[in-house]
Amino acid sequence: MTLLSKSLKALAIILSLILSAGSALIALDAQNLSQGGINVTDQGSTTTETTVDLYLVINVKNTGYFFDIYDVNLTIVIVDQDGRIYDRDMKIIPKILVGGSQNIRLDVSIPIDVAISWQNGTIKLFAKLYFVFWFSKYDYKLMKFGIAAKTELTSGG
Amino acid sequence: MSKVKAILNTIITLVSLVILPVTSIKYIKNMGITIPYFDQNIIIILGTVVAIFTLMDGLIEGGSGAVVTLIKYMASAYYSYRVMNMFTWFILETPQAYGELIIDWGLWLYLVIGVTLVTGILRALGKLAEKEKKEEKREEEE
Numbered sequence: 001m002t003l004l005s006k007s008l009k010a011l012a013i014i015l016s017l018i019l020s021a022g023s024a025l026i027a028l029d030a031q032n033l034s035q036g037g038i039n040v041t042d043q044g045s046t047t048t049e050t051t052v053d054l055y056l057v058i059n060v061k062n063t064g065y066f067f068d069i070y071d072v073n074l075t076i077v078i079v080d081q082d083g084r085i086y087d088r089d090m091k092i093i094p095k096i097l098v099g100g101s102q103n104i105r106l107d108v109s110i111p112i113d114v115a116i117s118w119q120n121g122t123i124k125l126f127a128k129l130y131f132v133f134w135f136s137k138y139d140y141k142l143m144k145f146g147i148a149a150k151t152e153l154t155s156g157g
Numbered sequence: 158m159s160k161v162k163a164i165l166n167t168i169i170t171l172v173s174l175v176i177l178p179v180t181s182i183k184y185i186k187n188m189g190i191t192i193p194y195f196d197q198n199i200i201i202i203l204g205t206v207v208a209i210f211t212l213m214d215g216l217i218e219g220g221s222g223a224v225v226t227l228i229k230y231m232a233s234a235y236y237s238y239r240v241m242n243m244f245t246w247f248i249l250e251t252p253q254a255y256g257e258l259i260i261d262w263g264l265w266l267y268l269v270i271g272v273t274l275v276t277g278i279l280r281a282l283g284k285l286a287e288k289e290k291k292e293e294k295r296e297e298e299e
Contacts, residue, residue, distance in 0.1 A: 002290040008283035012276040019272045026265070134263070142268075144261035149254070 026135055026143060029064030037063045038131060041103065052115040054078075054108050060093070060131075061101035067135040067142070069096045075130040076106045078153075080123045086110050118153070125153040163215020170211045174204035174236060189251045194243045203236040219288045223281040230277020234270045241266055 042057035056076060062069050072093040078086045087108040096102055110118070110125070117123045128150045134141040178200050182192065210229035217225050247258040262269075 002286050005283040005286040005290070008279045008286065012279040012283070015272050015276050015279075019269060022265075022268070132259075141263060143263050143265045144259075146257075146259035146261075148257040148259070150256070151254075 025066045029067045029135065030145065032063040032065070033069075035063075037061050047112075047115075050112050051109040052112065054110070056106045058104045058106070059101055060096060060104060062096045062098055064098055064135075066098065067137055068098055070094065070134040070136040070141055071132075072096060072102075072104075073130070073132040074104050074106060075132075076108055077128040077130075078108050078110060079126050079128060080114075081126070086114060086125075126150050127153055159215060163212055166215055167208050167212040171204065171208040174207055175201055178204075178240070189249055191248045191250070192244065193246050193248065196243060199239055199243070203232070203239060207232045207236050218284070220285065223284040223288070226284055227277050227281040230273055230280065233277070234273040237269050237273060238266065241269070 037060060039059045039061075040056060041059045043055065045052055045054045047053075058074060060069075060072060060074070073090065074092075075088065075090040077088040080086070087110065089106045089108050091104045091106060093102050093104065114123070114125075118125050128148060130146065130148045132144065132146040135143045135145070179197055182195055182197070185192070207229065210225060210232050213225045214222065214229045241262050245260050245262070247260075249256040249258075
């Protein structure tokens, strides 16, 4: 095997290794974020004459080792069992660096008559939560993840 | 020796590109997760094509070997492109929970394809350089 052939082979192996290492880092950071990066720190509700106001405080912590997270978008949508949307709120954080964290407060309101129907059990209400972000490094957005979860709201909570 | 190496590489390729993805998806489905864009036939066809080129790459040397190497990496890049685009939407649906995971591979997809193609070019050039050196040696001996 010539020196040129050996060098080219070595370069090819190095490139493949860099790609494998990058994949492993993304997987590791994604796993860390999913295990302890997103926590609901506070939630509650207040009732006025016309609405029931709900709020949710979510702490997003970049628990990864290597990648920053960019364009963090948290959205909450309140829907009933037929998919009718009552309210939504969205917050965007441009950047959370490795080790950094941010509290995000989301506020939604439900009309009082809908809330009464919900309390009576006439309708079911669901909260759909969307969490979308980019894994980035040196201002290059590499990969976007979007997570959506739907949970039923229980009366009184 | 090179034949054994070629067959071994083919088996490894077949396992990692066809058998592992197909079996792991069955396991994921049992957990209640569906992947709407998943197409088993594409994985089997493209993975087998890459495995065949891996076998040919190990057996054919010289100039035509270099071409086969390049084609193998091009097939591999296309496999990555198709398969990565299959794994962009995951749905978890159980009686207790509903969740979705959406992935946009973005720049990473182009990095994977780019690095695979550059690796293919480098390996093909390496094979060509090897061939030229062998020819030079033969000429010197004559």
